[in-house]
Amino acid sequence: MSSPKKKRRGTYHHGDLRQALVDAALRALEDQRVEDLSLRALGRELGVSPRAPYRHFETKEELLAAVAVEGFRAFGALMTQRVAAAGADPIARLRAVAEAYVLFAVERPAAFRVMYAPYATVNESAPDLLRARAEGHQVTMDALAEGQAAGLLREGDPMQLALVLWSSMHGLAVLLTQGQLGRFDRPVEAAKLAWLVSGLVMEGLLPRPDRRPCAETRSS
Template identity: 35%
Template sequence: MADETTEPRERYHHGDLQRALIAAAEAILIERGVEGFTLREAARRAGVSAAAPAHHFGSAAGLLTEVALLGFETLARFLREGTAEGGTDPAARLRGQGLGYVRFARAHPARFLLMFRKDRLSWEDGRLRAAGQAAFVELEDAVRAYRGIAAGGPLDRAALATVLAAWSVVHGFAHLALDGKFDALGGAQEADAILPEMLAGLWPDGPG
């Protein structure tokens, strides 16, 4: 009979182990938040030695960065889906991105709450910066179309203000929703029903 104190044997191929550790990290974030995350607990849940996460990711920040990278990639997909739902109307496409942003936060709260934590991620990782920029470009492009700016053209001050306003509104809404701040207003379902009306008031058909 094996000694229960023996470190678990690595039983994954390289890529499988990385995916298992990323999945374990995300599960911890869902249950305990970023403050409750440890490499040792990620290793325990993945069933590997305590040294395995550091070997593959270098540090806690390295593993969390992989979760955040996945988050930005997923966010970009939700934004594109929201854009597509808006059809050909630029205002509807911009509003669709806002809905997509909140849907992402609800579907992947652990990733959402981690992605903007400057203190816990390795922002020197070029992949993370590129993924964050790719998601931001989705929003920039939607605002260009809404304001009649040529694709790839520079954003003027008014367009930049629209970009920042759109991001701030849906980011704040998502945080409030995840924190349960809308419970007194009828809960998440009622808040989600109001969100399209709110976005339509901020970005009606045609540039504001």
Template identity: 30%
Template sequence: MEQANYHHGNLRSSLVSTGIEFLNQKGVAGISLREIARTIGVGHNAPYRHFRNKQQLLEAMAEDGFRRLKARYTRLELEFANDPEGQIFESAMHVISMAADQPNLFQLMFGGHIQPQDCGGNLKLAADDAMQSLVSIIQNGQRLKVFIGGDPMTLALSTMSMIQGLAIMVSSGKLKVQFQTQAKDASWAGRQTLLRAMVLQLFEVFLSGLKENTKTHLKE
């Protein structure tokens, strides 16, 4: 526990994690390499031994988010096997609840701060993996005659867009309003339940368009 070590030990991961803390607290614009180094208790130049520049640290932080996203995706794919509708909805819920819990991280990942084609293969791979999961879910749903036919890639992109849209609306606060008015003093689990109910409603239109059978909601 000797804290006066000249060498920190695992500075790189410390930088990423405290970076994400600052991100959550102060947003992308509020992140400063020097402040991160200061709070870790390390010289203002130490980060440059691990990242070429600030942008690379941001990319590492985003990559961390993508990895968590993907890990959950693959777990969901197994958990909801043979239930493509459930897979799609739970995937959406996962992305959206991440957008609700860590809006700034979400905006870092999808807000254009990061150009996957410019940075290390890891980030691009992590981002592409999420897309690929969606494609295979769609294909599975088509096999089971649950989803409509058509190019799976196109359907996956469409689905991804819908999910992204909901997530952006949540992370940017446009949906939080109504969501919070009911939930301002609820627990995390409570908020999660309300979020799920809201997403269920908002996702229904899209989902009913994706499903093979005729509409189920004829409550008019």
């Protein structure tokens, strides 16, 4: 009876290759640019045939969309946790969203870069990505709606208020992930800075006749 032939390298069947590729991409992006990511290189790392990754992702842009989905889901979980811990006050809940945004960027910079990569880099029409992004943004919109309904935030288009908050926190997150703010790129220090900046932003979102101080220093 002949002995079974050993599989040649490159014919290994991975148990969950799709998820393994997403995980490998996130690891690779910790040290390399999005532009340099390669499906074939990831396949070699995972020990599968050169064509195997393309059975799950026809292009690199599709893989990056899946990476972004993973990021938005993790970000949503972090936001949900911090919003719940903030209690019932809409302002505290909104600031928890802002703080979570910055902390996620600092703690998972590779995922953050892909989530907000230039549109040409990621397959933006992927249904999973559209859904994950919308679900992540809905937490912010819900907190804004609660604040406006309670009379704690100024009236107006909530999308405009969301843009003010998002652009401020995104700018801070990018500065931190690019190492532009020195020691503040550590999570504990980043959280303090996020709390300060979000408080100042809140000052501008409060109803004009009743501006209550929001930029006080919070003890760690």
